[in-house]
Amino acid sequence: MDDLVIGIDLGTTNSCVSIYKNRVIKILENETGGRTTPSFIFFTPDGEIAIGEHGRKMSIHKPENGIYEMKRLVGRQFDDPQLQKSLKYFPFRVTASPSNFPLVSVKQKQVRMKKSPQELYTVLLKALKKYTEEKLKQTVNKAVITVPAYFNVTQREVTLEAAKDAGFTVLKLLNEPTAAALAYYFDNDIEETHRCLVFDLGGGTFDVAVLEKRFENIEVICVAGDTQLGGHDIDTCLLNYVYRILRTQYGYDPEADPDDKRILRNKCENAKKELSTIPKTLITFNGMVPNYNKITISLTREQFEEIADKLFEKTIAVLDKCLKMSKISKQSIHEVILCGGSTRIPKIQKLVSDYFEGKELNKFVNPDECVAEGAALQAAMLSTCQKQEIQEIRMIDVVPLSIGVQGTTFCHNMLFLIKRGTKLPTSASQTYINIETDETTFSFEIYEGERLDVRKNRHLGTISLTNVEKAPPLQKQVILTLFIDQNGILTAEATETFRNNTKTVKVNYTRGDRSDGDIQNSLLDAAENQKSDKEFIQFVQYKGYLIQYCIGVMFNLDEKMLTDRYAELYNFCKVTKKTAETLETCDEVRTKELIEECKRRCENIIRSYRFSDIPRDCDYVKWS
Incomplete structure (x- = not known):
């Protein structure tokens, strides 16, 4: 039997399975004939599980057992502000695990169960696997699964583990906008260099990506986005609008009833969809509000656009930042590709077109399916099935922002190991030496960003190598290696060269998820602060030199048993080192003065006793 590989778009609202076979891309229908499957799980009171549209319909009668939008829970801490915001609108119960991860609580056969987002993902993927095998009439164990470009390493690893538990070997996690671009380029024979921008607004996530095709290579130039922005959030805007009307005009608070909350959300979602094709719709409630048999709320497209205006504008702000970070002008974008169901909204289309000065947009016939089609194409590239x-169109993904470590604890300088724009997968190594004698732990603070001061960049994580043997200053070596795989997962490894002492950790590297704005603006920020960064790194060179000079003198005084004889000098170096650790850029003059004073007091003794490991005047440049 042929070893087929399928593509899966595991969406927040809907999921879709596709396959490329015999030179044709085919969307695989589910058991009810649907081309997409709602990412919905319903736990029936008698112990059964209903998936997709069937589960969504059954949840009307018991909304607290209908689980949806698991993608908003995956890989997040329970106290994450974005997750807490989502919980406000979920009819089902979510609690915290002992390790502060969210657990969905449902009741079956009078027993309350707690399910992790990974377990829920597994249930959904098992259902998709079952539909696929029934359709293809054979076992399917391999897949390419799409994820938002802004999924962090935890979210990606949860996806991989859930797929493994469902019986899949995942050959690649493919970023959603990249998948859409792949589907576009497959359908359009473009030989010359061509740049496109993918605007991917789905049910729960939003991605923007700038890609460039040269011959058979597609390279990701830049990504931006928000993992908490999509059709769900637009529905929430409408929902809050309806809540206000029911409270102010009818004295009824629907948030107190889970059944009403679910009914209202469904009606708001349907109203949103209707307003994409008609100018006016009605939201009708029967028997929901006491003393009112029927309530009808009229809603025009103009009203809807005003209600969701801030979210619409937010998508354009992210689009603008992505283009600026890519350093590519609007005029240099040959094609603007819309994908994701929420791009059906006319206002979204108008805003994007207006941003590109009236440019005609490329709209997929089925924007809900194009990501799955791209995944199927990537799956075919990785398949051995004839x-x-x-x-093959080679997909080249890149590191969006530089990755590095803090140079020293007190100098805060960024040492870049993997530069922005490096193609994935990639790795880089750097050898580090001890500064002080009693160092038995090497800790590396890992950052993402373009500023030379690590405090201006985004902290990703820490790796610490303990139980390192003591050695004189500059005599102990530790090699730090950073590796980013094809799925955007960053692994850090620290190894002591003298013996087999190694520590490996997976760092919470965010391939995207820079919704805090500072990270989205990091390239612009670096460009605007080149002068101050230059001043900072010059100061760091002096500061690092001063600290190392003091450490070297103290070490030699101890080593040569001269500490008692030159106690005053030893204490001077100790105090100077401590002072130097607190100095900032504005203290450059003071730092230079301390360097000169150290030299004046120490140089004769250094020469007389032939002190070793004292930095030379030019060493501070290399050290930094």
């Missing part, structure tokens, strides 16, 4: 042979 029926899936495809002229």
Whole structure:
């Protein structure tokens, strides 16, 4: 039997399965004939599980057992502000695990169960696997699964583990906008260098990506986005609008009833969809509000656009930042590609077109399916099955922002190991030496960003190598290696060269998820602060030199048993080192003065006793 590989778009609202076979891309229908499957799980009171549209319909009668939008829970801490915001609108119960991860609580057969987002993902993926195998009439164990470009390493790893538990071997996690671009380029024979921008607004996440095709290579130039912005949030805007009307005009608070909350959300979602094709709709409630048999709320497209205006504008702000970070002008974008169901909204289309000065947009016939089609194409590229042979278009993903470590604890300088724009997968190593004699732990603070001062960049994580043997200053070596795989997962490894002492950790590297604005603006921030960064690194060179000079003198006085004889000098160096650790850029003059004073007091003794490991005047440049 042929070893087929399928593509899966595991969406917040809907999921879709596709396959490329015999030179044709085909969307695989589920058991009810649907081309997309709602990412919905319903736990029936008698112990059964209903998936997709069937589960969504059953949840009307018991909304607290209908679980949806698991993608908003995956890989997040329970106290994450974005997660807490989502919980306000969920009819089902979510609690915290002992490790502060969210657990969905449902009741079946009078027993309350707690399910992790990973377990829920597994249930959904098992259902998709079952539909696929029934359709293809064979076992399918391999897949390419799409994820938001802004999924962090925890979210990606949860996806991989859930797929493994469902019986899949995942050959690649493919970023959603990249998948859409792949589907576009497959359908359009473009030989010359071509740049496109993918605007991917789905049910729960939003991605923007700038890509460039050269011959058969597609390279990701830049990504931006928000993992908490999508059709769900637009529905929430409408929902809050309806809540206000019911409270102010009818004296009724629907948030107190889970059944009413679910009914209202469904009606708001339907109203949003209707207003994409008609100018006016009605939201009708029967028997929901006491003393009112029927309530009808009229809603025009103009009203809807005003209600959701801030969210619409937010998407354009992210789009603008992505282009600025890519350093590519609007005029240099050959094609603007819309994908994701929420791009059906006319106002979204108008805002994007207006941003590109009236440019005609490329709209997929089925924007809900194009990401799955791209995943199927990537799956065919990775497949060994002859029926899936495809002229390979190489996908080249890149590191969006530079990755590095803090140079020293007190100098805060950024040492870049992997530069922005490096193609994935990639790795880089750097050898570090001890500064002080009694160092038995090497800790590396890992950052993402372009500023030379690490405090201006985004902290990703820490790796600490303990139980390191003591050695004189500059005599102990530790090699730090950073590796980013094809799925955007960053692994850090620290190894002591003298013996087999190694520590490996997976760092919470965010391939995206820079919704805090500072990270989205990091390239612009670096460009605007080149002068201050230059001043900072010059100061760091002096500061690092001063600290190392003091450490070297103290070490030699101890080593040569001269501490008692030159106690005053030893204490001077100790105090100077401590003072130097607190100095900032504005203290450059003071730092230079301390360097000169150290030299004046120490140089004769250094020469007389032939002190070793004292930095030379030019060493501070290399050290920094």
